[in-house]
Amino acid sequence: MSEPTDEILRAGDATSAPPGADPDACYGRHTTPAIVETVTEQVLVQPPQINADGSVSYPAIYRTETRQEIVRERKELWFETLCADALTPQFIASVQRALAVREVYSGQVNGKLDRATRRAIAAYQKPEGLDSEILSLAAARKLGLVEMPRPE
Numbered sequence: 001m002s003e004p005t006d007e008i009l010r011a012g013d014a015t016s017a018p019p020g021a022d023p024d025a026c027y028g029r030h031t032t033p034a035i036v037e038t039v040t041e042q043v044l045v046q047p048p049q050i051n052a053d054g055s056v057s058y059p060a061i062y063r064t065e066t067r068q069e070i071v072r073e074r075k076e077l078w079f080e081t082l083c084a085d086a087l088t089p090q091f092i093a094s095v096q097r098a099l100a101v102r103e104v105y106s107g108q109v110n111g112k113l114d115r116a117t118r119r120a121i122a123a124y125q126k127p128e129g130l131d132s133e134i135l136s137l138a139a140a141r142k143l144g145l146v147e148m149p150r151p152e
Contacts, residue, residue, distance in 0.1 A: 008081055008134055018078035026083035028134035034074040040066045079130060080137040082146070087113060091145070095135060098143040099124055 010026050018027055042062040049058040082091075089111030096117055099105035105120035118133035125132060125139050140146040 008084060010083060021078075026081050028079050028081040028132060028136060030077045030079070030130070030132040030134070032072075032075040032077075034070055035072040036068050037071050038066060039069045040064060077130070077132070079132070079134075081134050082137060082140060092117065094145055095121070095140075095143065098145060102143075 007029050008026055009029060010024075021027060041064075043065050044060060045063045046058075046061040048056050048060040051057050092113050093109050093111040096105055096107065096109045096111075099117075099120045100109070102124065104123045105117065107114070107116035107120070121135050121139070122131060122133045124143075125136060128139070130136055130139070137146060141148055
């Protein structure tokens with residue numbers, strides 16, 4: 001089974017971007033692959049012929065059918081995120097400290113977007129419905145690391 005994939009794209013540079021995307025903004029794309037199962041079942045081709053006394057003169061005939069069935073559709077989720085140039089070691093260290101305070105990160109504050117940091121980001125965002133290792137702009141704002149937009 002394939003694992004979900006995450007990537008960051010600048011809308012203006014991407015061949016596929018979310019509808020109505022700001023070309024200067026960056027978006028995370030979290031793709032969860034479809035789950036396809038092979039289903040095998042026996043299909044009755046001809047029923048048995050049973051005599052009046054209950055004996056079977058001809059047994060039932062079955063055919064084996066195998067087909068692919070989509071159990072879960074492929075999902076593609078777009079969300080606004082910080083662009084790669086904003087992910088400086090100082091910013092990542094701030095993310096690590098903010099996640100540590102919220103008890104989802106227990107690694108070293110080293111300013112590196114390592115596996116432990118990415119897992120902590122995913123753990124922090126999952127209750128909000130985003131199971132991605134890319135820090136969303138909404139999560140960065142909720143952590144107090146990015147300014148909130150002013151109402152117009």
